Amino acid sequence: MKNNVSSKVVWTKKDLLGLEYLSTEEIELILYTAASFKEVTTRQIKKVPALRGKTVVNLFYEPSTRTRTSFELAAKRLSADVINIAIESSSVKKGETLIDTGRNIEALKIDIIVVRHNCSGAPNILARAVKSSVVNAGDGWHEHPTQALLDMFTLKSRLGRIEGLNVSIIGDVAHSRVARSNIWGLTKLGAKVTVCAPKMLIPEGIEKMGVRATSDINEALKGADAINVLRMQFERDSELVFPSKLGYFKQYGITRERLKKCKKDIIVMHPGPINRGIEMSSDVADGTNSVILEQVTNGIAVRMAVLYLVAHAKEVSA
């Protein structure tokens, strides 16, 4: 991996709330740091003492297996202690408030809270209320910064760069935190981003985030170096009229036929879990262009980097 990070870049942020709030240099620093942790994850002994004596709390208001497991492994490989707290979002309104929960967890003398929440902005609100670091593990439709970082890390390790790449994000952009974080991150690093979805799933003013929007899948695939295919969640929004599953696959599903018309070595990403036969066919998901499992592997290194940097920043400012 190319090392273009100036050694002068120092991580000063207590939290990672979203890629919107990071500079290009800070994003590059995370990716650079992740590269060295990637090496750790390939060792026989996959553990370093970088966060020994630190405690990471995974505070999850939404069910999640992969993101939580990835954060947990990342923390453990840095020798941190890890606690998992799952709170049913249905009990949030009547139970303890987010801020009270955060302060109570903090009173246990922990260092980092990794939070997943179904409300956009919940990590922002939590981060203001506690002194501990807060890492956003996905909030509502807002951001999922570590997912976008691992997507970019994967792209960069495959293609050697982000700058100048044509990346298309395909699927339910309106309700996707993965899409928003990818848009911020990719555009900051100089990629040309296209979002592609049925009209009703392209939110108003998305172009102001620096992307091109289209409802034509062929336009999105043409000339793309990589595509990031979003999970379609048909169960999500009862108030919206979604296309049928079959209709969606016909119009937007990524199939071998569609890939044939693309750049030969186009990279196919997906944040998982995949709906086979809805947003992409099985042969594409398991095919040579797919880097889906590599994304999962890289997720650990990226999350190690994030945990390491926010914990380190805290020490510096203390």
Add this chain to the structure above:
Amino acid sequence: MANKNSYKQDSQITSQKSGAKYLIKNGKVIDPANKINDLYDILIVDGKIDKIGKDLNLNSAQTIDAKGKIVAPGLVDMHVHLREPGREDEETVLTGSRAAIRGGYTSIVCMPNTDPAIDNPKTVKSLKEIIKKDSLCGVFIVGAITQGRLGERLTDFKAMKKEGVVGISDDGSSVENKNVMFEALKEAKKKGLVLIEHCEDTKLSAGGVINQGFMATKMGLRSIPSESEYERVKRDIELTKRASSGIHIAHVSCKESVELIRRAKREGLKVSAETCPHYFTLAEESCATYDTNTKMNPPLRTKEDVEAIKKGLADGTIDAIATDHAPHTDSEKDVEFEFAPFGIIGLETALSLAIMELVDTKVLSWEELILKMSTNPAKILALDRGSLKKEAVADIVIIEPQKEYIYDKDSVESKCKNSPFINWKLKGKASCVFVAGELVMKDELIMDV
């Protein structure tokens, strides 16, 4: 016909038969109702304006020096939520009226979305008792349009009017049913009551928490389109025309509403409108940090809308500035953006924000400002306030136009501190307030009753 139903003041006036006299000297008196804008002295006797003139002197009167200050009819806020009865943890008549005095208001008009709703003469009467006992300023009551504010069956306008309501509104909710609204407009006209409408088509706004547009997209929040407001404004203007009635549009926030009201007025319809300080001060970008004190309904709109609101104020389309003072406790507001209730407090910041955003920027002259914060709201609701003519109730505010201060959370009089303007550096402040001739705030010190 002037409305005299400010319950507190009746009792104050009678208690002042002793004839306390005040002489306000050397102030710049601005009273648009009587076309006064000059250096004058004002003599207050028996709770009333006795005389306005040059070089008045009376040894027996307590003199208040207003040199370098503006002396105006006390401000009138035609849109306040006092939360009593039912949510006394958020605000009470006592704390709300204290906040009013701090902000230079001498009359406030409270909305009926209490618990229970103010939808019958009995509830009006019991609220009157509380006001008589606790209020530091004039408090006028608006009754509900429909029973329980459910939008179905009209309340007894006549009986509530007899008990003293000065207008009717289902504020917090719009009257969804067109036929009910039409009947309400006709009935309000017949009974001589002003109907104040909260314009919102909830079919368009349901679930939304922030203005529809780029900020909602970026922040990943369900949104409220401007259409939900202006489509309802459009419907209600049409109904007003059909009913040959009048209507007052509450808390106007978007440019389309301003234009619709402008056209209605040009057409000669009896339509009046208010906006709030936050709609000419803040745009949707203020929501960026998910600060729940930027969450209100209607939501903060775009910069373009802010400009349209200012233009509407300047050309007279928008008659009044009201606060929509909506107290919510910290524990209600310190939650996820989606879960937080809508609304902010506003009584203590409205005057400063109006001075900074409208007068200093030459959108309005001082006279126009007093017109929109005192004269017009009084006129719309037919209150015998907002004027300094001889024998008028001596409700007066003395304003220090250049006074700069930090709006500190600890200084807030309201029971709740849910304001996006906390820690703002503000300019222009009420220093003295007279309510019915009684000096209730002197040099920013509120007198204990």
